[in-house]
Amino acid sequence: xxEVEQDPGPFNVPEGATVAFNCTYSNSAxxxxxxYRQDCRKEPKLLMSVYSSGNEDGRFTAQLxxxxxxxxxxxxxxxxxxxxxxxxxxxxxxxxxxxxxTELSVKP
Amino acid sequence: xxxxxxxPKFQVLKTGQSMTLQCAQxxxxxxxxxxxxxxGMGLRLIYYSASEGTTDKGEVPNGYNVSRxxxxxxxxxxxxxxxxxxxxxxxxxRDHDRVAYEQYFGPGTRLTVT
Numbered sequence: 236x237x238e239v240e241q242d243p244g245p246f247n248v249p250e251g252a253t254v255a256f257n258c259t260y261s262n263s264a265x266x267x268x269x270x271y272r273q274d275c276r277k278e279p280k281l282l283m284s285v286y287s288s289g290n291e292d293g294r295f296t297a298q299l300x301x302x303x304x305x306x307x308x309x310x311x312x313x314x315x316x317x318x319x320x321x322x323x324x325x326x327x328x329x330x331x332x333x334x335x336x337t338e339l340s341v342k343p
Numbered sequence: 344x345x346x347x348x349x350x351p352k353f354q355v356l357k358t359g360q361s362m363t364l365q366c367a368q369x370x371x372x373x374x375x376x377x378x379x380x381x382x383g384m385g386l387r388l389i390y391y392s393a394s395e396g397t398t399d400k401g402e403v404p405n406g407y408n409v410s411r412x413x414x415x416x417x418x419x420x421x422x423x424x425x426x427x428x429x430x431x432x433x434x435x436x437r438d439h440d441r442v443a444y445e446q447y448f449g450p451g452t453r454l455t456v457t
Binding site for chain 2: 334
């Protein structure tokens with residue numbers, strides 16, 4: 236079983252749609268959690284950290300359920316510029332463990 | 344402020360050749376990392392350096408060596424390249440003092456081994 240698993244997609248959605256990405260992790264001792272964004276053939280960049288209480292940054296909402304070892308990312312009112320691969324990332328003892336990424340394509 | 348820079352951007356090697364991938368950061372970060380990214384797989388940690396003078400193995404260290412030359416520079420060496428090392432290689436750095444565990448990535452090196 237992979238340490239961090241994501242639905243690879245791709246997710247093809249129209250502009251304005253709401254889309255949700257899910258991620259599960261296997262190590263219950265994982266300490267902190269993140270979503271990174273990676274544009275085609277570019278480097279990953281931090282999108283947002285994920286807190287147990289849930290956190291929101293504009294159109295993006297991240298949730299963490301430690302009991303279920305589950306992380307989610309919700310994007311509301313999708314824009315063309317949201318098209319990218321979204322990486323679920325878990326911090327285990329100071330090392331980042333990356334999921335394989337979920338590809339999102341937002342169409343006009 | 345260039346952030347994290349990597350050279351070269353592209354490289355083609357023949358099996359058995361050696362090369363060194365260079366990485367430098369100008370953010371005065373303590374920790375530096377080397378990852379590889381293959382299609383359908385997440386980034387996998389090759390080696391990391393928590394501070395100048397220290398290096399540790401990550402998930403996939405076989406076939407690689409690293410040098411933390413100083414606080415700014417962290418190089419990755421392939422002594423005898425193999426086709427299985429065809430990949431995109433990313434270098435990253437992190438500041439221990441920041442609360443958020445953000446790693447800053449370089450633009451990547453696309454390596455093909457024939």
